[in-house]
Amino acid sequence: MTLPHAFDADDSSERPTVLLVxxxxxxxxxxxxxxxxxxxxxxxxxxxxxxxxxLSERMPDMIVLDAMMPGLDxxxxxxxxxxxxxxxxxxxxxxxxxxxxxxxxxxxxAGATDFFVKSTQWSLLAGRLRYLLRSARTRLELERSKSKLxxxxxxxRMGSFDWRRASSGQHHGGLTLAxxxxxxxxxxxxxxxxxxxxxRMVPMPERRGxxxxxxxxxxxxxxxxxxxxxxxxxxxxxxxxIEAEPEFNEQGHSIGYTGIVQDVTDRRVAEDRxxxxxxxxxxxxxxxxxxxxxxxxxxLDHARRMGHQAALLLIDLDRFKVINDTLGxxxxxxxxxxxxxxxxxxVRHSDQVLDGALEAAGNRGHRSLEAVGRLGGDExxxxxxxxxxxxxxxxxxxxILEAMREPIFxxxxxxxxxxxxxxxxxxRDGVSVADLMRNSDVAMYSVKNxxxxxxxxxxxxxxxxxxxxxxxxxxxxxAIERNELVLHYQPKIDVRSARxxxxxALMRWQRGHTLVPPGDFIPLAEETGLxxxxxxxxxxxxxxxxxxxxLSFGFSDSIAVNLPNRMFERSDLVEHIHQCVxxxxxxxxxxxxxxTETGLMKDLQNVIPCLHRLTEIGVEISIDDFGTGYSSxxxxxxxxxxxxxxxxxxVRDLGITPQSSAVVTAIIALARSLGLRVIAxxxxxxxxxxxxxxxxxxxxxxxxxxxxxxPDELERxxxxxxxxxxAPWIVPAAAERVELPRTTGGRRP
Amino acid sequence: xxTISSPPDAARVSPPPVPAPGGGTxxxxxxxxxxxxxxxxxxxxxxxxxxLSTYRGSLARLLSQLAQARAQSDLAALRLVTHTLKSSSAxxxxxxxxxLCSAAEQAVRDxxxxxxxxxxxxxEAEAVRVDAAVxxxxxxxxx
Numbered sequence: 034m035t036l037p038h039a040f041d042a043d044d045s046s047e048r049p050t051v052l053l054v055x056x057x058x059x060x061x062x063x064x065x066x067x068x069x070x071x072x073x074x075x076x077x078x079x080x081x082x083x084x085x086x087x088l089s090e091r092m093p094d095m096i097v098l099d100a101m102m103p104g105l106d107x108x109x110x111x112x113x114x115x116x117x118x119x120x121x122x123x124x125x126x127x128x129x130x131x132x133x134x135x136x137x138x139x140x141x142x143a144g145a146t147d148f149f150v151k152s153t154q155w156s157l158l159a160g161r162l163r164y165l166l167r168s169a170r171t172r173l174e175l176e177r178s179k180s181k182l183x184x185x186x187x188x189x190r191m192g193s194f195d196w197r198r199a200s201s202g203q204h205h206g207g208l209t210l211a212x213x214x215x216x217x218x219x220x221x222x223x224x225x226x227x228x229x230x231x232x233r234m235v236p237m238p239e240r241r242g243x244x245x246x247x248x249x250x251x252x253x254x255x256x257x258x259x260x261x262x263x264x265x266x267x268x269x270x271x272x273x274x275i276e277a278e279p280e281f282n283e284q285g286h287s288i289g290y291t292g293i294v295q296d297v298t299d300r301r302v303a304e305d306r307x308x309x310x311x312x313x314x315x316x317x318x319x320x321x322x323x324x325x326x327x328x329x330x331x332x333l334d335h336a337r338r339m340g341h342q343a344a345l346l347l348i349d350l351d352r353f354k355v356i357n358d359t360l361g362x363x364x365x366x367x368x369x370x371x372x373x374x375x376x377x378x379x380v381r382h383s384d385q386v387l388d389g390a391l392e393a394a395g396n397r398g399h400r401s402l403e404a405v406g407r408l409g410g411d412e413x414x415x416x417x418x419x420x421x422x423x424x425x426x427x428x429x430x431x432x433i434l435e436a437m438r439e440p441i442f443x444x445x446x447x448x449x450x451x452x453x454x455x456x457x458x459x460x461r462d463g464v465s466v467a468d469l470m471r472n473s474d475v476a477m478y479s480v481k482n483x484x485x486x487x488x489x490x491x492x493x494x495x496x497x498x499x500x501x502x503x504x505x506x507x508x509x510x511x512a513i514e515r516n517e518l519v520l521h522y523q524p525k526i527d528v529r530s531a532r533x534x535x536x537x538a539l540m541r542w543q544r545g546h547t548l549v550p551p552g553d554f555i556p557l558a559e560e561t562g563l564x565x566x567x568x569x570x571x572x573x574x575x576x577x578x579x580x581x582x583x584l585s586f587g588f589s590d591s592i593a594v595n596l597p598n599r600m601f602e603r604s605d606l607v608e609h610i611h612q613c614v615x616x617x618x619x620x621x622x623x624x625x626x627x628x629t630e631t632g633l634m635k636d637l638q639n640v641i642p643c644l645h646r647l648t649e650i651g652v653e654i655s656i657d658d659f660g661t662g663y664s665s666x667x668x669x670x671x672x673x674x675x676x677x678x679x680x681x682x683x684v685r686d687l688g689i690t691p692q693s694s695a696v697v698t699a700i701i702a703l704a705r706s707l708g709l710r711v712i713a714x715x716x717x718x719x720x721x722x723x724x725x726x727x728x729x730x731x732x733x734x735x736x737x738x739x740x741x742x743x744p745d746e747l748e749r750x751x752x753x754x755x756x757x758x759x760a761p762w763i764v765p766a767a768a769e770r771v772e773l774p775r776t777t778g779g780r781r782p
Numbered sequence: 783x784x785t786i787s788s789p790p791d792a793a794r795v796s797p798p799p800v801p802a803p804g805g806g807t808x809x810x811x812x813x814x815x816x817x818x819x820x821x822x823x824x825x826x827x828x829x830x831x832x833x834l835s836t837y838r839g840s841l842a843r844l845l846s847q848l849a850q851a852r853a854q855s856d857l858a859a860l861r862l863v864t865h866t867l868k869s870s871s872a873x874x875x876x877x878x879x880x881x882l883c884s885a886a887e888q889a890v891r892d893x894x895x896x897x898x899x900x901x902x903x904x905x906e907a908e909a910v911r912v913d914a915a916v917x918x919x920x921x922x923x924x925x
Binding site for chain 2: 056057058059060062063066067070101103130151153155
């Protein structure tokens with residue numbers, strides 16, 4: 034046994050104190066002298082009474098008692114000593130005569146630790162005393178360790194037990210439990226627990242299993258490890274873990290078991306909770322994706338074995354994003370909870386956590402797999418483990434659509450929610466969970482495209498479009514790394530000076546030999562989140578182009594890059610722009626950002642801080658498609674923006690409907706009073722240009738000047754059209770310029 | 783161990799070691815005395831003198847207790863006296879005396895009262911010889 038440092042001291046390095054008790058002065062004197070010589074401190078007493086009196090003041094390490102003394106003899110002294118608190122475990126060596134066997138027995142009975150025959154061989158005595166001292170220390174350490182173990186077991190609600198087989202006559206067998214183990218069963222240290230009583234504490238259904246396991250383990254002498262519920266005398270039910278190993282005698286026969294019992298109720302409760310968290314959606318309490326996939330796999334196994342069909346219904350809420358955006362996430366969550374409640378009512382929903390207990394339920398067990406679960410977001414799945422044909426599944430889908438019909442009251446108002454349901458049937462539409470998920474998704478998208486709020490069963494015909502989209506998505510992923518993306522530029526023209534005053538960058542995708550227009554991939558990029566890397570690439574590329582043009586023809590204006598509003602929510606946007614311009618050594622104002630009015634207003638609170646930071650570093654903000662959204666004018670006065678961009682729809686109708694020129698006039702007036710620049714886009718003919726100019730908007734872009742073109746073409750266009758002043762729009766604008774002071778002068782204060 | 787006493791059975795059957803007539807040297811065992819002085823090899827604590835004089839005092843007291851116990855036929859006192867004298871005598875090398883004590887103690891314990899008076903007489907006689915030897919030894923010790 035390894036002793037802790039405090040008890041590890043070498044005996045010879047210290048002087049243990051010994052109390053010698055002997056009525057014979059000569060022996061006392063000699064023994065004392067001999068022991069002092071051998072490294073002991075000696076206290077002397079010439080009688081039992083004197084010894085006891087001395088011990089009330091001094092605490093020796095051990096006591097040597099002469100057995101035969103007048104008055105209180107050694108035996109009586111020892112008995113008295115053992116009854117004294119603090120001396121229960123004191124090593125006591127009784128000195129007896131060699132010819133006195135009776136004394137030896139009496140000595141042990143009186144509580145002496147050991148006996149020693151009186152002799153003048155002092156080294157023997159000293160050796161015996163050192164041995165006693167060491168064993169006393171070892172014993173003390175064992176006592177401590179035992180009490181530590183008991184305390185640890187107590188804390189761990191654990192205790193040890195032994196069980197002995199009844200062996201032919203010799204041993205009647207039975208169960209022995211440590212006090213800590215008894216406590217696990219809610220029993221006091223003196224309350225016996227027989228095997229019979231223990232088994233009776235286990236509730237009935239588990240009791241049979243327990244006795245069976247006990248029987249099997251015993252007959253094979255194998256290790257036992259089992260968790261059983263136990264009804265405690267207090268009425269509580271706890272889960273007790275029993276673990277035991279067989280013990281064998283010298284002949285190799287099993288004589289019983291030794292092991293521990295532990296109350297594992299808390300652990301089991303925690304484990305159940307973890308299992309629940311891992312398998313169920315925290316918001317709605319429905320099975321989550323993991324649990325759904327698990328259930329579907331089991332259901333398909335069963336369907337395969339039994340040769341029946343199963344169905345997977347993918348349910349996606351229509352326009353849930355709108356609700357989330359307008360009423361807030363809290364209301365959105367509330368709505369999902371209510372939808373979950375309603376969906377649950379549409380199937381024989383089972384909430385059980387399933388993980389292997391299924392087999393016990395027999396052939397109808399697969400029915401308990403039926404459930405509605407939440408895949409994530411506003412997507413739910415209904416699993417029908419057995420359907421006779423697709424009409425079964427369709428009936429459930431109609432029930433679901435019907436359940437959505439009632440308005441849902443969230444965020445202080447009534448919401449009308451519809452859903453699109455896609456159905457895939459096993460084995461016809463797929464034999465794996467992944468196939469069925471994908472095809473129910475295809476069917477669901479066909480419903481969305483056909484106007485939502487309906488259900489559709491998958492058919493291979495539907496897959497064509499879906500697959501196209503998938504391919505597009507994966508190709509777009511690779512577009513950036515393959516350098517397939519390009520920016521085209523449309524010049525911004527100041528018609529008064531007939532100069533280019535900037536350009537708008539527009540993204541194109543050079544996919545093989547075809548140039549994919551933004552309308553065909555930007556929505557997909559927005560949907561998939563690819564818009565973020567796409568936008569970041571555009572910013573870098575625009576900065577690079579600004580530098581290239583600067584070197585080539587002294588370009589010092591800004592290039593406008595369109596960003597979706599989600600980019601403005603990214604905390605790293607400012608840093609990213611900074612890196613882009615720094616990388617090419619152009620000023621921050623070389624990049625201008627365009628955000629659509631709708632995008633800005635939708636998420637105003639989240640976007641504003643970013644706009645401020647951008648403005649601070651010199652990046653100007655332009656509001657795109659201005660006039661089509663519903664700007665709060667109050668906000669507009671405080672927003673850190675530099676430019677309003679009149680939407681092309683107003684420009685298109687200029688000179689055709691009087692309303693459009695009224696709107697344009699209002700926007701220009703608004704911009705002027707707010708100190709903002711104004712620019713018109715979509716200018717296609719001279720008439721539009723003239724009207725805009727007359728109304729006070731001098732900066733424009735559109736096909737009249739140039740389509741969006743590659744950067745090298747733009748350079749050529751400048752060289753060949755603008756500088757030689759050869760374009761048709763230059764002359765009228767120049768003519769207009771002469772009249773300019775008169776036309777605009779009246780409007781200026 | 784045999785220096786302390788002879789086996790109890792032997793003690794009863796044959797007489798314990800008796801000093802040879804006229805030979806004073808066997809009264810105190812030389813080896814035992816040597817062991818004694820080993821405890822204080824340089825004599826710094828004058829251990830031998832202290833032990834021997836303590837023994838003389840103790841011997842005188844025990845002999846008077848013995849006489850009293852014999853007079854009153856107090857067997858318990860007899861047993862204690864012989865027991866104590868047995869071990870202290872052994873310590874100073876009075877092996878014959880120690881052996882006689884042992885035999886007497888055993889006789890008391892066994893209730894063998896017939897043999898006891900003769901044993902005790904021999905014990906008292908040997909005690910006188912031991913006392914003389916110790917006294918002589920003390921006088922030759924350096925002071």
